[in-house]
Amino acid sequence: KNEVEQSPQNLTAQEGEFITINCSYSVGISALHWLQQHPGGGIVSLFMLSSGKKKHGRLIATINIQEKHSSLHITASHPRDSAVYICAANSGGSNYKLTFGKGTLLTVNP
């Protein structure tokens, strides 16, 4: 069993829909990262959070440390949001030895 599990693996939505991607982890963490990867490979860091909630534009990330669970929400989804979304847990220490989930492939249709 992977230490970081994401669900769903694939998600197809219509433009304008509210999207939720879930991430559960089994390790103790100092921070959890949400990343976006487009075809071709480039990765963009969306959020790094260790507690509570963060918001950036139409994206919201929440984390519940007690339940070892984080969610990424996208409001008013748009076709340009289509990408792979990856959560990664940093189990602490002095480096970015992140444990990554396998990613959620999001497709938003117009």
Place this chain on the structure above:
Amino acid sequence: ETGVTQSPTHLIKTRGQQVTLRCSSQSGHNTVSWYQQALGQGPQFIFQYYREEENGRGNFPPRFSGLQFPNYSSELNVNALELDDSALYLCASSLGQTNSPLHFGNGTRLTVT
């Protein structure tokens, strides 16, 4: 401010050969982490350099080695290439060791034949 740049973007090598991949970190960033992403998988941590010293390593054999230079750019070297080394290699830079967001490059796609 310039972002993280990696070179080359694509590379084809033969089994047994050696390869060097390069990463220029974002201006002012002193930490570089390297990750390997096999097709259809999430990335896996290879190692991290902080101020020219390796300060963390994942589950990769010694034939994966690295360097960080005084300007904080970095190299990943892989000796005795194997077919399973075919992957996207990503580097990410940050300011500080773990308390700053990561900035990723676009990766180097390595194919070993």
